[in-house]
Amino acid sequence: MLEIRNISKTFNAGTPNEVRSLRGVSLTIDEGSVVVVIGTNGSGKSTLLNAVAGTFRPDSGSILLDGREITDWPEHRRARFIGRVFQNPFSGTAPGMTIGENMALAARRGRHGNLGWAVSGSMKQQFEEHVSALRLGLENRLDNDIGNLSGGQRQALTLLMATWKKPRLLLLDEHTAALDPRSAEQVIRLTNEIFARDRVATLMVTHSMSQAVHMGDRLIMMHQGRIVLDVSGAEKKRLRVADLLQKFDDIRRTEQLDSSAADILREAYV
Numbered sequence: 001m002l003e004i005r006n007i008s009k010t011f012n013a014g015t016p017n018e019v020r021s022l023r024g025v026s027l028t029i030d031e032g033s034v035v036v037v038i039g040t041n042g043s044g045k046s047t048l049l050n051a052v053a054g055t056f057r058p059d060s061g062s063i064l065l066d067g068r069e070i071t072d073w074p075e076h077r078r079a080r081f082i083g084r085v086f087q088n089p090f091s092g093t094a095p096g097m098t099i100g101e102n103m104a105l106a107a108r109r110g111r112h113g114n115l116g117w118a119v120s121g122s123m124k125q126q127f128e129e130h131v132s133a134l135r136l137g138l139e140n141r142l143d144n145d146i147g148n149l150s151g152g153q154r155q156a157l158t159l160l161m162a163t164w165k166k167p168r169l170l171l172l173d174e175h176t177a178a179l180d181p182r183s184a185e186q187v188i189r190l191t192n193e194i195f196a197r198d199r200v201a202t203l204m205v206t207h208s209m210s211q212a213v214h215m216g217d218r219l220i221m222m223h224q225g226r227i228v229l230d231v232s233g234a235e236k237k238r239l240r241v242a243d244l245l246q247k248f249d250d251i252r253r254t255e256q257l258d259s260s261a262a263d264i265l266r267e268a269y270v
């Protein structure tokens, strides 16, 4: 359903700050598949998700959703099909608005016309039902300012709103990384419930090796703008945290070998 074909992205090209964030990434995601994305800092995980969401246009390559080329679509046009949750609990909800108003905005996503956010009686009842499913005790607090919620509560609500309209694709970028362990656990429980309920195709970046082995049906590891590991099916099920740590070690060792080889070459040519 999502097809990423050989995309590349270089930031600050031609300057001393040039970064080749994506170097020819290809990835096809099946309907309902949950793909976990891991990799060292700066390996291009967020850049990959941003390319799919349309934050920028890749320098080359193309992106297809349900067979339609969306490479040139602006971010807002893709937002109708894509739900997103970021690491920062404050980026997914609008401050200075109530919980109910935030939900009304989410419920209107992708609809044209009046963007007002007055919460009608029937809508309110619907919201209360949704929110009570979170088991965070928020159902009686729809009129409260969203700013009064904890990071975990906000993130759970953001996830609920991102999946409210059942998007074609869900992008989660380290959505529990900023939370305390207990809140992270709650948000992960909710994430798993949504995976089971909606079977929505997902790209989920995580820093947690435990989440990486226990969640999703496929795992990719990125390194220096490339996919260096792609595991699915029975192999994914068998995967242990120790295997992933080993893989990170292997990459580090190869890198050290590369840099010492570069040293030798430099010495040979001075």
Ligand SMILES: Nc1ncnc2c1ncn2[C@@H]1O[C@H](COP(=O)(O)OP(=O)(O)O)[C@@H](O)[C@H]1O
Pocket (backbone or CB within 6 Å): 011, 012, 019, 020, 021, 039, 040, 041, 042, 043, 044, 045, 046, 047, 048
């Ligand atoms: N908007 C940007 N401008 C300049 N450099 C960027 C931008 N976004 C990402 N980068 C750089 O691209 C590389 C990959 O970043 P990112 O995809 O955020 O890594 P990850 O999410 O895997 O930690 C990093 O070196 C980062 O500094």
Ligand SMILES: [Mg+2]
Pocket (backbone or CB within 6 Å): 045, 046, 047, 173
């Ligand atoms: Mg990132």
